Amino acid sequence: MIRDTEALSSEEKDCLQESVNSKDILGIIETHNGKLGGLMAILGDIQTEYGYLPEQALRMAADETGCSLVDLYGVATFYHSFRLEPQGKHRVCICLGTACHVRGAATIVEEFERQLGIKVGQTTSDGEFTLETVNCLGACAIGPIVTVDGHYFSKVDITKVKSILEKVPDLKKVPAGLLQNEEAKAAVSG
Amino acid sequence: MVNLSINGLNVSVEEGSSLLEAAKYFGFPIPTLCHMDGLSPYGACRLCVVEIGEGPKAKLVSSCTYPAEEGLKVRTASARVLKARKMILELLLASCPQSKTIQDLASAYGVHRQRFRQEHEDCILCGLCVRMCEEQMMAKAIGFRGRGENRSIGTPFDIKSDVCRLCGGCMYVCPACRLRCTYNEPEKAICGACANLSPPCIEKEQFEDMMCFMDPCVACEIKKD
Ligand code: SF4
Ligand code: SF4
Ligand code: SF4
Ligand code: FES
Ligand code: FES
Numbered sequence: 001m002i003r004d005t006e007a008l009s010s011e012e013k014d015c016l017q018e019s020v021n022s023k024d025i026l027g028i029i030e031t032h033n034g035k036l037g038g039l040m041a042i043l044g045d046i047q048t049e050y051g052y053l054p055e056q057a058l059r060m061a062a063d064e065t066g067c068s069l070v071d072l073y074g075v076a077t078f079y080h081s082f083r084l085e086p087q088g089k090h091r092v093c094i095c096l097g098t099a100c101h102v103r104g105a106a107t108i109v110e111e112f113e114r115q116l117g118i119k120v121g122q123t124t125s126d127g128e129f130t131l132e133t134v135n136c137l138g139a140c141a142i143g144p145i146v147t148v149d150g151h152y153f154s155k156v157d158i159t160k161v162k163s164i165l166e167k168v169p170d171l172k173k174v175p176a177g178l179l180q181n182e183e184a185k186a187a188v189s190g
Numbered sequence: 191m192v193n194l195s196i197n198g199l200n201v202s203v204e205e206g207s208s209l210l211e212a213a214k215y216f217g218f219p220i221p222t223l224c225h226m227d228g229l230s231p232y233g234a235c236r237l238c239v240v241e242i243g244e245g246p247k248a249k250l251v252s253s254c255t256y257p258a259e260e261g262l263k264v265r266t267a268s269a270r271v272l273k274a275r276k277m278i279l280e281l282l283l284a285s286c287p288q289s290k291t292i293q294d295l296a297s298a299y300g301v302h303r304q305r306f307r308q309e310h311e312d313c314i315l316c317g318l319c320v321r322m323c324e325e326q327m328m329a330k331a332i333g334f335r336g337r338g339e340n341r342s343i344g345t346p347f348d349i350k351s352d353v354c355r356l357c358g359g360c361m362y363v364c365p366a367c368r369l370r371c372t373y374n375e376p377e378k379a380i381c382g383a384c385a386n387l388s389p390p391c392i393e394k395e396q397f398e399d400m401m402c403f404m405d406p407c408v409a410c411e412i413k414k415d
Contacts, residue, residue: 058346068333069330069353070330070332070346071333072346073335073346073347078335078337
């Protein structure tokens, strides 16, 4: 259960250090330190900068703010939106809310897990995809919903999983927040 | 001083005392799990429930966190309290049947059935260890992490803590690992054998999987020798 830092090879340690630029983090901390709600802002900005909360950064934030590391870690693990692991380039998010669930969202999760070879919450080893679930995106009528980097796919079933993953490289050409499959567009307009 | 009635007895206690302190002072026993003198009250286990108020307005509160109020009518062992307490114990026992502390409480309060699936958790999230570490040891090595069903206790990043004093305080207070029942028959949820003076577990040695945050764990090291 307890991980031992000393067991990390020196290479891994360098890697840890290099990826996190202490000046940037100090800058972020300075901007918000001491203000009401400053802690959340610090964590938020660090995450915007790195896509996750690096251990190094949390340690620095603890030192600078005088808040203990346990408490910071508690906050960081409490909120779903804070991540402690590096994230993949693309974020696949499957709705497991009630409406989507009864229409078989669980099987879609399984299919994504199978095709990507990872479990929910994990990132593929090539750093391309992170798989997540959410409880209701507010589009229950056209569920099950899957979003990829903010692009919406509606009425998804397991046969569509493959095509969704294939479309991912082209998604950045279209504005986010829109429905991405034809049936869905038809369902909404008709 | 605040005047209140506990189980019909009119008493006065110092302002700022909790109902638990008041009741204990006047000799009314209330079981507790997450409360310990010297640590701030936390109100997590709910075992210390008492009934306050009268008639339809009567309600159950946790006595360790409820302050003594002027004119309050408190019942520490009404039928409603006992029923709630039994249910709480049954639930606690389901999550941590290997805790002798909880097994003993269950025996003492007459919990005779177990209707819930047993989880064999390492922890009931009472928070005693966290408060011990912070308030008495001034270490803040361990804390709560995550939330909901993923809530757990441990060090940040599960890394050997550099502020832990290896004092053992956290293990000393833990109701889940301080005393382990070897807990003979998993299918028989309530052991109760201690109460019958015939512990079936006595022959067995089962402290292999103690959970603690000390690394190396002093107790386990001693045991190994
Ligand atoms: S052993 Fe470490 S974690 Fe446990 S109470 Fe002492 S300082 Fe805290
Ligand atoms: S580890 Fe023990 S003392 Fe700490 S919260 Fe869990 S049950 Fe309570
Ligand atoms: S007899 Fe053993 S297993 Fe049963 S309650 Fe007592 S200590 Fe626990
Ligand atoms: S349940 Fe999936 S969008 Fe509401
Ligand atoms: S002792 Fe009061 S809630 Fe645990």
